[in-house]
Amino acid sequence: MVKKSKIDLNKYWSPAFNTMSEFVYLLDKGFNIIKVNKAVADFTKKDESSLIGTKCYKALYDVNKPLTKDCPYKRMLKSEKFETLELFIPHRKKWLNIRTNPIFDEKNNLIGGVTFSEDITDRKNTEKLLLKSEEEFRVTFENAKDAIFWADIEAMCIVKCNKAAGKLVERDVKEIVGKSHTILFPPEKIEIYNNMFRTHLKKGGGFDEPAEVITKSGKLKPILITSSLTTIGEQKIMWGIFHDISERKKTESALKESEEKFRTLAEESPNMIFINKKGKVIYANKKCEEVMGHKKDEFYSDRFDFMSTVEPKDHDKVRKAFIKHMRGENVPPYEYTLALKNGNKMEIIITTKLINYGGEKAILGIITDITERKQIEKMKDNLICDVSHSLKTPIAITAMALEVCKGAMQVNDLDQIRRSHAIAHSNIKKAHKDVNNILEIFTLETGRAKRQKNKKEKISLTSVINEILKSLSYLILDKGLKINIDIQENAKDVIISRKDAVILINNLLENSIKFTEKGSISIKSRLKGSEVEISVQDTGCGIEPKHINKVFDKFYKRHPAVDGSGLGLAICREIVNIYNGKIEARSKGKNQGTTIIVRLPKG
Amino acid sequence: MAGNSNNIKNILIVEDDKDMREIYEIFFSDQKDKYLFDFESNAEEALKKLKVKKYDLVLLDIIMEPMSGDAFFMHVRKEMGDDLKNIPILVVSVLSPSILRQLKKINHVDFAQKPVTKEQLLEKIKAIIG
Numbered sequence: 001m002v003k004k005s006k007i008d009l010n011k012y013w014s015p016a017f018n019t020m021s022e023f024v025y026l027l028d029k030g031f032n033i034i035k036v037n038k039a040v041a042d043f044t045k046k047d048e049s050s051l052i053g054t055k056c057y058k059a060l061y062d063v064n065k066p067l068t069k070d071c072p073y074k075r076m077l078k079s080e081k082f083e084t085l086e087l088f089i090p091h092r093k094k095w096l097n098i099r100t101n102p103i104f105d106e107k108n109n110l111i112g113g114v115t116f117s118e119d120i121t122d123r124k125n126t127e128k129l130l131l132k133s134e135e136e137f138r139v140t141f142e143n144a145k146d147a148i149f150w151a152d153i154e155a156m157c158i159v160k161c162n163k164a165a166g167k168l169v170e171r172d173v174k175e176i177v178g179k180s181h182t183i184l185f186p187p188e189k190i191e192i193y194n195n196m197f198r199t200h201l202k203k204g205g206g207f208d209e210p211a212e213v214i215t216k217s218g219k220l221k222p223i224l225i226t227s228s229l230t231t232i233g234e235q236k237i238m239w240g241i242f243h244d245i246s247e248r249k250k251t252e253s254a255l256k257e258s259e260e261k262f263r264t265l266a267e268e269s270p271n272m273i274f275i276n277k278k279g280k281v282i283y284a285n286k287k288c289e290e291v292m293g294h295k296k297d298e299f300y301s302d303r304f305d306f307m308s309t310v311e312p313k314d315h316d317k318v319r320k321a322f323i324k325h326m327r328g329e330n331v332p333p334y335e336y337t338l339a340l341k342n343g344n345k346m347e348i349i350i351t352t353k354l355i356n357y358g359g360e361k362a363i364l365g366i367i368t369d370i371t372e373r374k375q376i377e378k379m380k381d382n383l384i385c386d387v388s389h390s391l392k393t394p395i396a397i398t399a400m401a402l403e404v405c406k407g408a409m410q411v412n413d414l415d416q417i418r419r420s421h422a423i424a425h426s427n428i429k430k431a432h433k434d435v436n437n438i439l440e441i442f443t444l445e446t447g448r449a450k451r452q453k454n455k456k457e458k459i460s461l462t463s464v465i466n467e468i469l470k471s472l473s474y475l476i477l478d479k480g481l482k483i484n485i486d487i488q489e490n491a492k493d494v495i496i497s498r499k500d501a502v503i504l505i506n507n508l509l510e511n512s513i514k515f516t517e518k519g520s521i522s523i524k525s526r527l528k529g530s531e532v533e534i535s536v537q538d539t540g541c542g543i544e545p546k547h548i549n550k551v552f553d554k555f556y557k558r559h560p561a562v563d564g565s566g567l568g569l570a571i572c573r574e575i576v577n578i579y580n581g582k583i584e585a586r587s588k589g590k591n592q593g594t595t596i597i598v599r600l601p602k603g
Numbered sequence: 604m605a606g607n608s609n610n611i612k613n614i615l616i617v618e619d620d621k622d623m624r625e626i627y628e629i630f631f632s633d634q635k636d637k638y639l640f641d642f643e644s645n646a647e648e649a650l651k652k653l654k655v656k657k658y659d660l661v662l663l664d665i666i667m668e669p670m671s672g673d674a675f676f677m678h679v680r681k682e683m684g685d686d687l688k689n690i691p692i693l694v695v696s697v698l699s700p701s702i703l704r705q706l707k708k709i710n711h712v713d714f715a716q717k718p719v720t721k722e723q724l725l726e727k728i729k730a731i732i733g
Contacts, residue, residue, distance in 0.1 A: 392697035393666070396717035397622050403720055404629050416629055423622045547669060556668065 023060070023096075023117035026103070029077060031055045031066070034112065056115070061089060073113060076100045080110050086120065095124040147223075147242040151181050152235050153201075158183075159237070168223070168244055170215040184242075186214040201229065201238070213242060222249050272348075272367035274299075276322070277357055281306055291369070293341030311337035311345060325354050325363055335370065347374045383442045390434040390555065390566075394427035401427065437567040440503070441554065444574035456579075458493045458603035459501045461525055461534065468506045475513050482520035491527040493603025494534075496579055504575045507568040508536045508596055515594065516540030531581070532602045537595040543587040551585045569596070576600070612659040612732050615641050617649040617675065618695075619667040623717075627662070630721040638728070646670035650678060653687055659732045665696040672696065676712070691731045695719060 017024045018038040026034040033051050036059075041048050044059055051059050056073070057066050066074060072083035084099045100115040141148060147165035151158050158176055166173045169184055176183065182190050193211060200207040206228030212220050227240040266273045266285050272292070275283040284292075284299040292309055310318050314336035321331045331352055338346040351366045401423035408416035465485060469476070476483060494501070512521045519539030526533045543551060550556045552573040555566040569585070576583040582599040618624050624642050631640055641656070643649040647670045653661075661679075665672035672694065680688055694714040713727055 389666075393620065393623075393717070396697045397620065397626065399718035400626050400720075401622070403718070404626060407721075419625065419629065423625060427622060544669075 021119075024114065025056060025117075026112060026114050027056050027073065028112040029110065031057065031073065033059055060117075061092075072098050072100050073115060076102055076113050077110065080104075086124070088124075093121070094119055095121045144241075147244070149176075149181070149184070149240045149242070151238045151240070153229075153238055154236060156180055159235070165242070168215075168221065168242055169213055170217060170219070184213050186212055186220060197227075197238070200227065204229065210245075211242075221246050269366075272365075272369075274365050274367075275355070275357060275362050276306055276365065277360060277362035279306055279322075280304070282357065282362065288367075291340065291346065292338065309339055311339045313337065321352065322363060325352060326361060328354065338367070347371050379442065383438065386438050386442075386554065387435065390438060391431050394431040394434070398424045398427040398431070434567075437571065441567055441571050441574060444571060444578070456495050456497055459496050459498055460493055461505075461532075462487050462492060464498075464501050464505050465509075465523055468502065468509055471506075472509060472513060475510075476521075479513070479517060481513065481516060481518070484520060484522040486522065486524045488524075488526055491525040491532040491602065494532050494600040495603050496600055500575045500578065504572055504598070507572050508534075508598070511568045511572075511596070512536050512538040512540065512594070519593075527602065528599065530602055531599045534598045534600070535595055537593065539593045542590050542592040542594055543585060544590055545587075548585055548587060552583065572596075572598070611637060611639050613639050613641070613657065614660045614662060614728070614732075615643060615649060615652060615656075615658045616662040617643050617646055617667070617672065618662070618664045619644045620664070623664070630724065634725070646672065646675040649675060653679070653683070653690070658690065660728060661690060661692045663692050663694050663696075665694060665698055693727055693731060695724070 014037075020037060021039055022037075023040045023043060024037040025040055026036075028034055033054055033056055036048055036051050038048075040060070041051065044051065046059070055064075057063050061067055067089070068085075068087060070085060072085040076083040080102045082099065082101050084097070087096050087098055088094070089096060097118040097120045098115060099118075100113050102110050103112050103114060105111050141162050144162055144164055147168040148160075148162045149158055149165055150160035157178055157180055159178075161173055161176050163173065166176065169176070171183075185193050189212060196207075196209055196211075206226065208224060208226050211223055211225050213223055214220055222245050224243040224245050225240050226243070227238060230237050230239060266283075269285060269287060272288045273283075273285040274281055274288055280302070281299040281304060284294075284296060288294070288299065289296060294304070294309075298304055307315055307318070317334065317336055321334060324331050333349055333351040335347065335349045338348050340346060347370050348367045349370050350368075353364045355362055355364045401420040405417055405420035405424065408414075408420060462485070465487075469483060496504070509521070509523075516538040517540065521539075522535075522537045524535045524537070526535075547556075552569045553566075554570045556570075569583075573583050576598055579600055581601070582597075584597045585594060586597065587594045616624065616627055618627065621644075624644070627640065627642070631638060641652065641658075643652055646667055649661075652658075663672045663675060667675075676692060676694075679690060679692070682688075683690075692712045694712060695717060696714070697717045700714070700716055713731060715723060715727055
């Protein structure tokens with residue numbers, strides 16, 4: 001039997017073994033090779049006969065003892081059963097799958113074994129790769145910041161989701177898996193979303209859509225769904241990545257809010273604010289509309305020329321500043337004249353800044369009206385002019401009088417000394433008074449706004465008039481003038497600050513007395529609506545009709561023979577203006593007397 | 604020549620300031636043998652005076668109301684008849700020399716700025732009318 005089988009083995013099995021790519025070898029109990037197939041011979045690059053009798057580990061791996069303590073052959077010798085091992089051969093960089101079977105003699109004694117070794121390096125590598133990619137996928141899936149859901153389309157349930165998915169809807173992952181997708185969405189929106197999913201499924205493609213999820217506690221969160229269809233094994237899977245955009249929405253709304261805030265600030269600013277991009281106005285605030293006179297639509301129209309808001313004389317200045325800005329240079333605030341739609345002009349100062357608007361350079365401009373400042377500057381100039389104008393004459397006369405006085409003193413001409421001294425004295429007094437009057441009118445003009453805030457009170461006309469008449473009594477007595485006072489009961493008080501009342505009445509009365517050589521001065525008050533009309537009528541030199549409108553001008557002198565700064569009635573007009581009152585002069589002509597009429601709010 | 608009434612020159616002083624007129628009076632009180640002065644405080648009245656009396660010179664203030672010295676001046680030079688339009692005018696004003704020079708450009712006129720001394724004035728008068 002044994003002999004016969006030996007023959008069979010050699011004759012029939014050897015070719016079969018030799019065609020196998022697996023290593024096949026027969027070993028005795030001492031690991032010695034009894035027989036190997038061609039694959040082993042090829043692998044070791046030795047012929048079969050030279051391998052017989054050598055240790056299997058020496059022949060195959062060129063080592064002097066089994067490669068591993070876990071050697072399957074060794075185990076088999078002990079267990080006398082089939083043993084197997086997958087083994088890595090480091091110096092050959094190969095994986096082998098080793099299977100070994102015991103061989104017994106007729107008496108059932110173990111005499112050795114037959115071993116098959118298969119090169120499984122490729123399979124092993126693939127497995128490793130698969131494992132690696134599986135691991136990678138798992139890690140990515142689990143640690144993804146976005147929520148990921150897998151849903152089985154046919155079973156209509158969620159089959160898988162990650163931690164972030166649980167966090168998004170505030171549920172445990174276990175709670176979600178196996179449930180319908182409807183658990184994720186607000187009930188009132190499910191129908192809409194189902195339609196959305198269906199539409200996209202029909203198209204077979206992936207999609208990105210904004211949606212809302214509902215958390216376990218009922219909180220709604222805005223999300224962006226990226227979804228697509230795939231087949232895993234037999235399952236048709238729809239996967240979805242839910243990107244939580246609540247933070248973005250929050251940021252967006254905060255941004256919107258802050259933009260809104262700034263827009264409101266800009267809109268309601270008392271200054272004109274605009275943005276100019278490449279010569280085109282892309283923003284202009286309410287004040288721009290109000291002042292310049294163009295509607296916003298006009299500003300934003302393609303036909304609108306920004307330069308049309310600039311007076312031609314300043315075109316160059318503005319253009320140069322804009323160019324300088326676009327080059328990135330700083331431009332300090334500068335002044336120019338605005339050309340308003342109605343043809344008027346306005347002095348302004350502009351502060352500009354280069355800003356980024358929609359990714360492009362633009363110029364932000366803030367315009368401030370400086371008309372008032374310019375007016376005050378002009379007033380200051382006028383003041384200097386007024387002072388020098390009104391001081392020149394009395395000072396020149398004083399200088400000349402003193403010169404005369406000096407000469408007279410040398411020759412002891414007492415008459416000339418007396419006359420020239422009197423002239424010098426009266427002119428210096430006049431200069432002093434003029435300066436006071438000019439300063440008075442200057443503070444009235446510049447401080448009009450401030451003065452409006454002065455304490456206004458109910459002032460009794462009778463008391464102010466009597467007080468002033470007392471101080472002027474020497475002039476009245478000197479000329480022998482008759483004073484008539486007629487204050488009506490319903491028109492005895494006016495609303496004015498006490499200081500202004502005294503200056504006003506004093507100037508009116510002093511003026512009348514000055515121009516009246518004989519006769520009378522009549523002071524009357526009457527109620528006219530909500531105002532009190534005060535009139536001061538004299539029988540003096542009167543005013544010619546052609547000059548009647550000039551009497552309130554500064555430095556206008558009605559009569560060259562009469563001393564005065566020409567400021568009295570100008571001061572009266574300034575005071576009346578502060579209280580939004582009226583002042584008017586009436587005269588029938590030369591030597592026909594004058595009446596000055598003032599209206600003030602009733603007290 | 605002093606005392607010869609034929610050689611006495613007539614001068615019209617147009618000046619609205621009373622004190623200034625008084626100073627002129629003092630200035631010229633010792634010139635009565637050479638010059639006769641008429642005073643006028645209103646330029647419009649002065650124009651009338653020019654027509655009724657022959658003057659050799661006008662001393663003219665500028666800042667006056669209601670008619671100013673320069674208006675008076677222009678009126679004389681443009682509106683008056685040939686016998687009057689070239690009458691010598693000496694402007695005496697507090698205005699600065701630059702403004703007065705502007706006036707001089709318009710037509711023959713001399714000027715003096717206040718304050719002015721008696722000697723300066725007499726020198727100018729003498730230069731114009733002798």
